[in-house]
Amino acid sequence: MPDEILRMAGIRKEFPAVLALDDVDFRLFPGEVHALMGENGAGKSTLIKVLTGVHGVDAGEITLGGQAVSFTGPAAAQRAGVSTVYQEVNLCPNLSVAENILLGREPRRLGRIHWSALRRRAAELLARLEVSLDVAAPLGEQSIAVQQLVAIARALDVDARVLILDEPTSSLDPGEVARLLDVMRTLRDQGMAILFVSHFIDQVFAIADRMTVLRNGKLVGEYTDITPRELVGKMIGKDIAVLEEIREEGVRSGSGVLVRATDLGRKGGVEPFSLEIRRGSVLGLAGLLGSGRTELARLLFGADHADSGEVQVDDTVVALRTPRAAVDKQIAFCSENRKSEGLVEDLTVRENIILAVQASRGWTKPLSKRRQDEIVRRSIEMLDIRPADPEARVGDLSGGNQQKVLLARWLIMEPRLLILDEPTRGIDVGAKAEIQRLVSELANDGMAVVFISAELEEVLRLSDRVAVLRDRHVVAQLTNESLTPDDIMATIAEGGQQ
Numbered sequence: 001m002p003d004e005i006l007r008m009a010g011i012r013k014e015f016p017a018v019l020a021l022d023d024v025d026f027r028l029f030p031g032e033v034h035a036l037m038g039e040n041g042a043g044k045s046t047l048i049k050v051l052t053g054v055h056g057v058d059a060g061e062i063t064l065g066g067q068a069v070s071f072t073g074p075a076a077a078q079r080a081g082v083s084t085v086y087q088e089v090n091l092c093p094n095l096s097v098a099e100n101i102l103l104g105r106e107p108r109r110l111g112r113i114h115w116s117a118l119r120r121r122a123a124e125l126l127a128r129l130e131v132s133l134d135v136a137a138p139l140g141e142q143s144i145a146v147q148q149l150v151a152i153a154r155a156l157d158v159d160a161r162v163l164i165l166d167e168p169t170s171s172l173d174p175g176e177v178a179r180l181l182d183v184m185r186t187l188r189d190q191g192m193a194i195l196f197v198s199h200f201i202d203q204v205f206a207i208a209d210r211m212t213v214l215r216n217g218k219l220v221g222e223y224t225d226i227t228p229r230e231l232v233g234k235m236i237g238k239d240i241a242v243l244e245e246i247r248e249e250g251v252r253s254g255s256g257v258l259v260r261a262t263d264l265g266r267k268g269g270v271e272p273f274s275l276e277i278r279r280g281s282v283l284g285l286a287g288l289l290g291s292g293r294t295e296l297a298r299l300l301f302g303a304d305h306a307d308s309g310e311v312q313v314d315d316t317v318v319a320l321r322t323p324r325a326a327v328d329k330q331i332a333f334c335s336e337n338r339k340s341e342g343l344v345e346d347l348t349v350r351e352n353i354i355l356a357v358q359a360s361r362g363w364t365k366p367l368s369k370r371r372q373d374e375i376v377r378r379s380i381e382m383l384d385i386r387p388a389d390p391e392a393r394v395g396d397l398s399g400g401n402q403q404k405v406l407l408a409r410w411l412i413m414e415p416r417l418l419i420l421d422e423p424t425r426g427i428d429v430g431a432k433a434e435i436q437r438l439v440s441e442l443a444n445d446g447m448a449v450v451f452i453s454a455e456l457e458e459v460l461r462l463s464d465r466v467a468v469l470r471d472r473h474v475v476a477q478l479t480n481e482s483l484t485p486d487d488i489m490a491t492i493a494e495g496g497q498q
Contacts, residue, residue: 003066005030005193006051006082006162011060013050015396018387020046022217024060028162033184033194035208039235039428040400041386042214044197048164052077052084065161081161085168089147091154093140098122100139101154125153130179144337145172145289152180156187163187164195167399169203170425173289173454181207199428201228236430251480252464254278257315258448259331259417261300264309269295272308273474275467277417282439282449284463284480286456286488292472293452294336297419300450301333302326327360332410334403336422336452342406345395349385350376352394353408360413379408384434400427407435411442418442419450424458436462456485468492 006028013021021043028034036044049055051062053071062069064080071077074084091100098119099106107117122135131149139147152168165184169177184194184207198204204211205228213220213234220234258279265272270292277283285293298304300311302320310317313329320326323333335341343352353376358367367375376390383404386397394405403423410418420439424432439462443449453459459466460483468476468491476491 002030004028005065006195007061007063008047008051009061009063011047011050011062012058013046013055014058017389018392020217021050024214024217024219026212026219027222028193028195030161030193031188031191032209033188033196033207035196035198035204035211036214037197037204037211037231037235038214038220039430040398041216042235042398042428043217044214045166045398046217047214048084048166048195048197052082052164078158078160081159082164083155083158083160083162084164084166085148085151085155086166089144089151091139091147091151093138093147095139096136097126097133097139097142097150098135100150101125101135101157103154105157121157122153125157126150128156129153129183143290145176148172149176149180152183160192162193162195164197166197167199168196169198169200176289177203199432201231201429204231232429235428252281252443254281254448254464255446258313259300260312260315262309262312264299264306264311266295266299266304266307269304270299270469270472270474273467274309275474275477277448277450278464279416279448280443280446281464282443282451282462284459284466285450285452285469286459286466287469287492289454290472291469291492292474293469294421295472296467296469296474297333297421297450297452300326300417301331301419303333327356327413330414330416331419332356332413332415332417333419334406334410334421334423336425338399338402338406343394343402345393347394348391349380349394349397349405350390352405353379353390353412356409356413375412376408379412382411383408383438400431403427403435404431407438415447417448417450419452421452422454423451424453424455432458456488460485460488470495 004027008026011021011024024043024047026047038044046055050057053073053076069080101122102118107114107121119135129149129152133146139150148168155163169180172180188194196208210222210224211226212222215235215237256279257276259277261273261275263272263274273296285296287293299306302322302325305321311320318329350372354367354372380388380390385401385404394402424435439449439451451459451462460480463480466478466480466483467474468478468488470492475495
């Protein structure tokens, strides 16, 4: 085996009231994919940020190519050959795809940007990912999945020795995941060292040569021969069947229709559809990336205006033209893009949780500090938000704990309909099981839930009925009686029968 390209030894990082990393070791070799595993809050993101200079290290040493390094930030790390693609895409939606890929490295001629060369180079980089699109189009017009691929293409443009991929597949459909894994294999075979962070156990076992597990900021171990069940046990600290069936009582019939959409649609969004959402049941939305799942959810919440059709709540036609109108009808929506459409990262956990309930009261009627503390303490305990510090900055939390904060915000509003768009995207196995159990319990207690996930197994685990979408059409509505992922994929392929 060649000499290690990266070594992190005895790494310690402490934040106020939180020891994020405690004497952690990590090593990475050229020509390997090394998976960094652990639950949300285990220290994975902190380790990456320490490596790339986002955070300073309190103790320990980092060597790259045998030389001690201490980067002042991601740009310095990139210049040294350490390139990172984070789970949350940090690009410029107002610029073109090509400009985002070559930002700061634009080819020039006579002192000016050479636009044709820039677009040609961007297209070449995307071709390595087997992606073909108009590189002159604004990035903001692209889906989250395409934006993720653009971020990866940008990372590949530098002369990287180490490529860090932090949840790169969280927004990709199965075909795109397969393409990306093929690209990773190619880069690995060319000698690149890849640090891969993913909560998709099957993907980790499909691509990783070695795995390092962190738990509660400590190193659990480094493994080359381990089973999926053993890996989960190492991550959560106990041997538990966290992937077992969540919904065991069979299909819930619900207790009557809460929301009925009739011929609801929006040009450029989703074609007119009709759905019934019942109290005390879960309606799953299944479909490939770009099928219209999110667009349908946004129409139900009033985030987008419908061009046709109507919505009834309790058999009364309502005008859901704004999210505020939906909230007034006790409809809540957790967006898949929690960073830009959900949380305020510079506010605390407490401030984010009470945001919706305070807005509903009006800012002239502030919640007392005592009432805030009561609400937030109960939410932190119920959802096991870590760290259990209401004054922690939300932007410093792991992705899974940020998702829990967003859920807490809406649950204290006691919604009658909860719309969840990819609530477990980028969340570890243990936290995913917690959220799945919570969804099932909410439905059992009478809440109506619309649940969207790219993972068909997850949709089927939770849903009583499944609406299948293809090409922005609802092509089938199926009762979940022993449905399988193959059944859903066949329905998508055949166009279904509504």
